[in-house]
Amino acid sequence: MSHARPTRLLLTLGLLVAGPGIAPPAAASEPMExxxxxxxxxxxxxxxxxxxxxxxxxxxxxxxxxxxxxxxxxxxxxxxxxxxxxxxxxxxxxxxxxxxxxxxxxxxxxxxxxxxxxxxxxxxxxxxxxxxxxxxxxxxxxxxxxxxxxxxxxxxxxxxxxxxxxxxxxxxxxxxxxxxxxxxxWIVVGRLPYRTLPGYDLHGTMDATEQALALPFSVFVGGHAGIGDRDGVRRYMRYLQALHDQVLNGILAGHDLPTIQREVDLSEFADLGMYDAWRDENIAGAWRLLMDGDYLDMRPEVPQER
Ligand SMILES: [Zn+2]
CATH class of the missing domain: 3.60.15.10 (Ribonuclease Z/Hydroxyacylglutathione hydrolase-like)
Known part of the structure; x- marks a missing residue:
């Protein structure tokens, strides 16, 4: 048995003990590729x-x-x-x-x-x-x-x-x-969602996260990434919304995926863990999910009986 990276874990707890209103513990330095x-x-x-x-x-x-x-x-x-x-x-x-x-x-x-x-x-x-x-x-x-x-x-x-x-x-x-x-x-704090969003229902995740935010809680413990607070979950929600909206704007403008990956501006989330590594993959995932269902199903020219 061993204990992982005790310094970081203590830091995480220290931030937690500091109480509400603090920034959620960032996972930026965590090697969790x-x-x-x-x-x-x-x-x-x-x-x-x-x-x-x-x-x-x-x-x-x-x-x-x-x-x-x-x-x-x-x-x-x-x-x-x-x-x-x-x-x-x-x-x-x-x-x-x-x-x-x-x-x-x-x-x-x-x-x-x-x-x-x-x-x-x-x-x-x-x-x-x-x-x-x-x-x-x-x-x-x-x-x-x-x-x-x-x-x-x-x-x-x-x-x-x-x-x-x-x-x-x-x-x-x-x-x-x-x-x-x-x-x-379906919620992670202090870090981007996983790579190309495998297994995600994007609109469903946004709905579920809104419902989670309506529940009383002050500490959030994720199944991946950090321990955070309500503000960390709110920020995750804002990230999903920005990712979704900007990718959708690109699709509606008729741009291809590489162009959308260049155009999208998520820089206000650059401090989140895995931002540099997974930003483009997150965009590709949102694009795929929108094109596979949530966007395509709403187009009048697409037959619904499939
Ligand atoms: Zn998992």
């Missing part, structure tokens, strides 16, 4: 809530007097490590495992967290995707369609479905007493 999973870490976010990490992947741990709530297993190796850490540090049984969405790179490995009385929870559309693809996921014991609240040891975790955004059955997780919101993949 490609997903990696072999470095495990556990950091405290609030009294009862911890973030665990396998490289650039993160989940959340809620420790109560009546047991522990875990979110995504992340991988068999990460979940095996996490189970040992929970036993060693907290001496509490795992009671719930809450899946954030269908993607296997977050959902695999739950078998290592399983045991008597452990309840696995997922949105029904995530379960359906796993059944159809015969994914080797520890299947949920409990599914829901719209909203579900888990109560444990005087704490509440609210799971909400916001429609299609990224993956199947993606939900937000609101840890009520902790004032923390946890979202995986």
């Amino acid at each position: 490609e997903p990696e999973k072999d470095v495990f870490a556990l950091i405290r976010v609030t009294d009862a809530l911890w973030r665990y990490s396998a490289g650039t992947y993160h989940g959340v741990l809620l420790v109560t007097d009546e047991g522990v709530v875990v979110t995504d297993p992340l991988s068999a190796e990460a979940a095996t490590w996490l189970r040992k850490e929970i036993r060693r540090r907290f001496r509490q049984p795992i009671r719930y495992v809450l899946y954030s969405h269908s993607h296997p790179d977050h959902a695999y490995g739950g078998q290592a967290l399983d045991g008597p009385g452990v309840v696995f929870v997922a949105h029904a559309l995530a379960e359906r995707a796993w059944v159809r693809t015969r994914a080797q996921v520890r299947m949920p014991d409990l599914t829901f369609a719209d909203r579900l609240t888990v109560h444990l040891g005087g704490h509440d975790v609210e799971l909400r479905y916001h429609g299609p955004d990224n993956g199947r059955g993606s939900v937000s997780m609101r840890f009520v007493q902790e004032d923390v919101l946890h979202v995986v993949d």
Whole structure:
């Protein structure tokens, strides 16, 4: 077991402790070009809530007097490590495992967290995707369609479905007493969205992010990138809006993708992590998503019966 980059993690926590109104911790210097999973870490976010990490992947741990709530297993190796850490540090049984969405790179490995009385929870559309693809996921014991609240040891975790955004059955997780919101993949703070926006529904992601911003929370813990606050999520929303609007303007002006990549001005977001590396890929992703559906479907000359 090892702890990733302790200096940076302490800095992240230090910024958090400084309270609301501060800039979200920037991820600009983080080497997160490609997903990696072999470095495990556990950091405290609030009294009862911890973030665990396998490289650039993160989940959340809620420790109560009546047991522990875990979110995504992340991988068999990460979940095996996490189970040992929970036993060693907290001496509490795992009671719930809450899946954030269908993607296997977050959902695999739950078998290592399983045991008597452990309840696995997922949105029904995530379960359906796993059944159809015969994914080797520890299947949920409990599914829901719209909203579900888990109560444990005087704490509440609210799971909400916001429609299609990224993956199947993606939900937000609101840890009520902790004032923390946890979202995986469809919101990132301090960093650009991933590369060419694989798996994204762009309009759906914008809608879901607006809905998330309507929820009460002061701390945001992402499944990737940094820990942030409400302002960090607002800024992510503004980035999506600017990306969407400018790419759409280019399409409507009849410009091709390389021209749009030259013309788009996202420089007010240049301090975000991976800006230089992923700016053009984000534009290409937004262009593809708009051309594949959200833009094309709205053109009168396109037959809708396809
Ligand atoms: Zn992910």
